[in-house]
Amino acid sequence: MTNIKKWEDNDHWVEIDLDLCIGAGDCIEVCPVDVYDFLNNKVDAENIGECTDCMACQDVCPNDAILKHSAWS
């Protein structure tokens, strides 16, 4: 059973596999508008509405937990 969570706000959205998320925090560090934060040792994208589609978070996740993103559709 997968543990995929989707956050969305208007034109911006992201899907993250929380089983793959190891809580590395790289996306939190790289996101210029603080979309991400920690929640229970996993990443949370509660501020997805602030996303600028810069695509930086895709490259930094060490475990490819960020599955889909509005920036890449």
Ligand code: SF4
């Ligand atoms: S695409 Fe850029 S602005 Fe959007 S969540 Fe990823 S790092 Fe943040």
